[in-house]
Amino acid sequence: MADAATLTKAPVVDFRTNPSRYKHWKVTYDGPVATIAMDVREDGGLKPGYQLKLNSYDLGVDIELYDAIQRIRFEHPEVGSVVLTSAKENVFCAGANIKMLGVSSHGEKVNFCKFTNETRNGIEDATDHSRVRFLCAVNGTAAGGGYELALACDHIMLVDDNASAVSLPEVPLLAVLPGTGGLTRVVDKRMVRRDHADFFCTLTEGIRGSRAVGWKLVDEIVPRSKMAETVKARAAEFAAKTDRPKGAKGVQLTELKRDISGDTISYSTVVAKIDRRTKSVEILVKAPTKEVESTPAAIQAAGVAFWPMALARELDDLILHLRTNEANIGLWIFKTSGDSALVEHADKVLEANKSDWLVREITLYLKRTLKRIDVSSRTIFAQVEQGSCFTGTLAELLFTADRSFMLNGTFKGDNRPAAKVRLTSANFGPFPMCNGLTRLETRFLGEKGAVDKLKGMIGKDLDAEAAEELGLVTFAPDEIDWEDEVDRKSTRLNSSHGYISYAVFCLK
Secondary structure (H helix, E strand, O other): OOOHHHHEOOOOOOOOOOHHHOOOEEEEEEOOEEEEEEOOOOOOOOOOOOOOHHHOEOHHHHHHHHHHHHHHHHHOOOOOEEEEEEOOOEEEEOOEOHHHHHOOOHHHHHHHHHHHHHHHHHHHHHHHHOOOEEEEEEOEEEEOHHHHHHHOOOEEEEEEOOOOOEEOOHHHHHOOOOOOOHHHHHHHHOOOOHHHHHHHOOOOOOEOHHHHHHOOOOOEEEEHHHHHHHHHHHHHHHHOOOOOOOOOOOOOOOOOOOEEEOOEEEOOOEEEEEEOOOOEEEEEEEOOOOOOOOOHHHHHHHHHHOHHHHHHHHHHHHHHHHHHHOOOOOEEEEEEEOOHHHHHHHHHHHHHOOOOHHHHHHHHHHHHHHHHHHOOOOEEEEEEOOOOOEEHHHHHHHHOOOEEEEOEOOOOOOOOOOOOEEOOHHHHOOOOOOOOOOHHHHHOOOOOOHHHHHHOOOOOEEOHHHHHHOOOOOEOOEHHHHHHHHHHHHHHHHOOHHHHHHHHHHHO
């Protein structure tokens, strides 16, 4: 008989890493300034068939960058600014590796671009909400995705050497638009004039020097001889403006514990069970088993074991794993279990300590993780059953679903509590979607007063009839209709999974 190790299925792509495993980045710290230097190993691609020349990148390069940024945010509270640059001479980054894209399937390209843009969004989130400013020192040519990486930073410095330039050459070279937000960030973030942006994206050679500054494509140009000292001075200037505590101790992001046995993926707070016959996965998210730590010092001591932190890390990893390694699983079904009072208490702790740097980071991490679900190219259901715990933070899983089912009443012989939904302050602010609105605000667009009415329901247990009347769930079948309603709709969707996934991707 095969042992457990034999039955464990190693994922094709593992998003768990740490600095000792990095192949492509060098991270250094100098007091309040961190430097992330891109030094891509040509033979270090995730799969064979291409060389990562000129600091071009694939998903593996971005997995390391994402990890590095997470570690700065959690392990180094003393850092107030980050310098993003290249460790190679005369080249910053050539963007996404073209040959890598050539040997990738459509789904792999979608996931690559999605994750890459989410990582850039994370840089901007750190600038906007964590008070960590990112400075990009472009010390060579930045083309395509290389310039898109620079665009995610708050301040761009370009070496003035009559050779280095910034460009978005995808249209003239590949007849495609930039894939990770290039044109959007040029126009909407940097406020480049539309006529300038139109001309800029037709140039294979890009724009350099004073014109790059004049057109707002970069913030300043610096002679190569003065680049290092100017970057250092600017980074120190930005770091001085942070509100992150210089003397605080960070939380170590230890190796995330995950077990993959057959078609079951298990963490401490999340368990996913894949049904390959129906091309679906049930994702059970568990409430804490006791009251979470309630003071900044206790939360700090708990570290990655603090339930909201563990939830963010584990759900984040599961989403990325399912997206990348389980492309045929078209339906994600969210379920919850546990004590609603314990989730409500955890939400109150986050709210009461929101000014603490670590609590702020944990809340922002939960926000980014929930956003991953919003933009995942899958059909998402939520099932509110007996013993469920769709409360506060966990209720956000209900509101991110495409459709939701809530059991009206109980099943004969099932002694678990009847299905309830409970709102907390977490549903009204800390976890906005990509559109800047909460999921409830998005749900009730155009319905004046609906969200205010729901605020009056905070802390109340809402049964199926009340939840359906308030618009919090899609369907509320009783015991007789439950199996037929849920199974029939799931089967119908999965029979056309390719269409559904594509449609959801286009909409999201």
